[in-house]
């Protein structure tokens with residue numbers, strides 16, 4: 001495993017981190033979830049990402065149990081707040097009330113006294129940014145979180161929050177956006193602003209939820225046990241990637257991966273890590289073999305000719321519009 005600084009902070013994170021959205025507490029049984037966390041630890045992953053909302057709060061509990069007994073100082077545990085965690089009108093968003101309640105719930109479920117990074121899972125247009133940042137400051141100053149991050153925030157929102165964080169003397173060090181060969185909306189605005197401010201990207205769905213592994217074939221039913229067959233939640237999230245045009249182009253990447261001596265999942269993860277503003281690629285996994293495959297992308301250098309060849313294949317189906325970095329206009 002290789003390690004990078006989280007933005008311009010002193011915190012080192014594993015280049016590849018492990019995330020448990022869709023899988024833990026939902027798609028996979030606890031035994032498989034624990035085996036994936038074990039595989040992550042065995043292969044040198046030290047950074048784990050979850051959120052209060054995943055599997056209706058169950059994902060944090062599963063991760064907490066799976067990491068129990070590990071040396072806490074050897075781990076970087078990230079969670080998030082914003083999406084609904086209960087039926088009440090205040091069980092969501094970035095109000096002071098919800099942030100304070102949510103961090104306590106997350107720490108209880110994760111069985112830890114602090115998280116390394118606490119992230120705003122989207123921008124909340126119904127709460128003054130000052131209120132949100134002051135609540136985050138109290139959380140940092142009380143030792144419940146060491147660093148603050150955001151997720152899917154626009155460049156202008158990151159800039160405003162960063163200025164407030166400096167006034168409040170708390171480290172806003174990261175953004176968590178979607179980023180892959182097929183989804184490059186952060187490149188035009190979010191990345192230049194983040195580079196200037198010292199904010200690092202912890203990118204999600206680097207494999208486009210499994211699509212860039214090449215296992216979904218155009219015109220064929222999805223493979224058994226894959227996310228596209230998970231009717232509980234995964235199938236709905238991955239659906240937009242499963243067009244024949246996307247899947248046909250992904251198949252054309254296979255010879256490029258082979259020439260580079262990489263598997264398709266490794267090529268996808270290595271691709272996001274070529275961007276120096278990316279601090280870590282968060283991969284998901286439904287089984288331990290996937291973790292063993294994916295971690296080999298750490299430290300891989302892709303040459304310019306290969307990057308150009310990838311661009312030529314995927315460009316017609318790649319999204320680049322910075323306006324696609326969005327948060328709900330109203331609280332969900």
Ligand SMILES: NC(=O)c1ccc[n+]([C@@H]2O[C@H](COP(=O)([O-])OP(=O)(O)OC[C@H]3O[C@@H](n4cnc5c(N)ncnc54)[C@H](OP(=O)(O)O)[C@@H]3O)[C@@H](O)[C@H]2O)c1
Pocket residue numbers: 018019020021022023049050121151152176177203204205206207208209210211213215225226227228265282283284285286287289290291293294
């Ligand atoms: N901030 C946000 O709003 C946000 C949103 C989404 C995700 N995230 C974070 O990002 C993490 C990763 O997202 P993701 O799960 O969509 O990432 P991903 O790495 O793009 O997709 C992971 C899925 O692809 C399949 N896969 C992984 N490795 C494979 C391999 N070697 N061969 C074949 N298939 C493979 C597995 O699904 P199957 O085996 O089931 O097919 C796995 O669960 C999440 O857990 C979460 O922590 C954050």
